[in-house]
Amino acid sequence: MKILVTGGTGYIGSHTCVELLNNGYEVVIVDNFSNSKPDVLDKIKEITSKDVIFYEGDVCDKELMNKIFDEQKIDAVIHFAGYKAVGESVKLPLMYYRNNLDSTITLCEVMSSHNVKKLVFSSSATVYGSPKNLPIKEDFPLSTTNPYGTTKLMIEGILKDLYISDNEWSIAVLRYFNPIGAHESGLIGENPNDIPNNLMPYIVKVATGELECLSVFGNDYDTKDGTGVRDYIHVVDLSKGHLKAIEKVNSSNGIDYYNLGTGNGYSVLEIVENFSKVNGVKVNYKITDRRPGDIAECYADPSYAKEKLDWAAEKGIEEMCRDAYRFVMRNK
Ligand code: NAD
Numbered sequence: 510m511k512i513l514v515t516g517g518t519g520y521i522g523s524h525t526c527v528e529l530l531n532n533g534y535e536v537v538i539v540d541n542f543s544n545s546k547p548d549v550l551d552k553i554k555e556i557t558s559k560d561v562i563f564y565e566g567d568v569c570d571k572e573l574m575n576k577i578f579d580e581q582k583i584d585a586v587i588h589f590a591g592y593k594a595v596g597e598s599v600k601l602p603l604m605y606y607r608n609n610l611d612s613t614i615t616l617c618e619v620m621s622s623h624n625v626k627k628l629v630f631s632s633s634a635t636v637y638g639s640p641k642n643l644p645i646k647e648d649f650p651l652s653t654t655n656p657y658g659t660t661k662l663m664i665e666g667i668l669k670d671l672y673i674s675d676n677e678w679s680i681a682v683l684r685y686f687n688p689i690g691a692h693e694s695g696l697i698g699e700n701p702n703d704i705p706n707n708l709m710p711y712i713v714k715v716a717t718g719e720l721e722c723l724s725v726f727g728n729d730y731d732t733k734d735g736t737g738v739r740d741y742i743h744v745v746d747l748s749k750g751h752l753k754a755i756e757k758v759n760s761s762n763g764i765d766y767y768n769l770g771t772g773n774g775y776s777v778l779e780i781v782e783n784f785s786k787v788n789g790v791k792v793n794y795k796i797t798d799r800r801p802g803d804i805a806e807c808y809a810d811p812s813y814a815k816e817k818l819d820w821a822a823e824k825g826i827e828e829m830c831r832d833a834y835r836f837v838m839r840n841k
């Protein structure tokens with residue numbers, strides 16, 4: 510089977526390509542390197558000893574997308590390409606709406622015209638807004654608090670309408686919780702060039718001495734120790750969920766939604782503590798004000814993914830912390 514992976518040189522995409530290749534799939538990637546680097550392609554090859562077919566370009570470019578579907582016999586698509594920084598989306602909403610919506614609509618149009626109707630889409634737990642109950646189930650009310658989240662919710666709506674209009678589509682919408690960690694080889698992972706927005710990349714940069722001190726955004730939440738609680742999931746576990754989703758869309762029609770999380774919530778201070786212990790490094794931190802827009806607590810009920818996809822996360826917090834640090838140390 511040949512899978513088109515949009516955004517396949519990005520953080521989650523690259524790990525998913527490794528899993529696909531290791532499981533006998535052929536992989537075609539399209540990426541414009543807006544948030545990734547070409548050397549990821551060499552790393553994927555180094556890990557798997559397999560080649561991918563690569564197209565450099567924009568998923569919003571319909572001519573390019575038609576060319577890819579004309580040249581390759583694509584069986585199904587995993588659509589990662591998109592912008593993902595919450596803060597940036599507040600400052601540049603039109604750029605987010607343009608890229609995330611346009612890429613998805615263009616992709617679906619081209620898929621439709623080539624009669625390829627199996628799609629796995631990267632959504633996010635952000636579509637649950639500020640959940641009233643925990644753990645979060647797929648049928649909880651949906652809302653968003655920033656333009657990035659709204660793009661995900663709008664795309665979920667577009668995909669639902671698409672399925673209603675044409676029941677031949679088979680779509681798996683994956684709502685990720687907080688992916689962290691890296692491939693155990695230390696060859697691929699997440700290492701933003703700018704000052705990181707997310708907790709784990711920030712912790713790593715404090716541990717390596719690139720940044721001085723982690724700001725813990727608030728310790729007065731109604732949580733176990735007052736700091737924010739999230740469902741951190743190892744990126745390799747998350748990637749494996751995509752293979753299960755591909756199997757699902759191959760074997761049935763419809764649209765369905767799956768939480769990909771572990772079901773465990775860790776506080777910011779617990780992450781700092783685990784990271785320090787596992788890696789034997791000190792992480793300086795100070796408590797600061799809450800970050801506007803943050804919620805207190807967010808973790809998944811992953812039982813629907815277990816039941817329908819036969820998928821569950823396997824890696825624990827120690828592996829997530831160890832692998833995140835190893836990747837950055839290897840690639841400093
Ligand atoms: P990433 O930025 O590392 O990867 C996205 C890739 O898509 C990058 O390689 C980028 O160059 C590419 N890209 C972006 N727009 C493109 C376009 N128009 N055409 C071609 N390539 C384009 O992000 P990631 O963390 O791997 O996330 C992948 C997907 O998962 C995104 O849709 C993101 O919104 C979603 N998601 C991520 C998280 C997270 O915390 N990382 C959480 C929930 C959902």
Ligand code: UFG
Nearest residue numbers: 633634635685686687706707708711724725726737777803
């Ligand atoms: N945090 C800090 N200091 C930091 C960074 C984060 O204390 O420097 C705290 C946050 O307040 C929060 C927790 O660490 O309590 C996690 O924050 P992240 O920024 O790592 O992750 P979020 O849960 O805020 O958001 C992430 C992605 C979103 C996605 C969401 C759910 O950034 O795109 O997970 O998947 F929608």
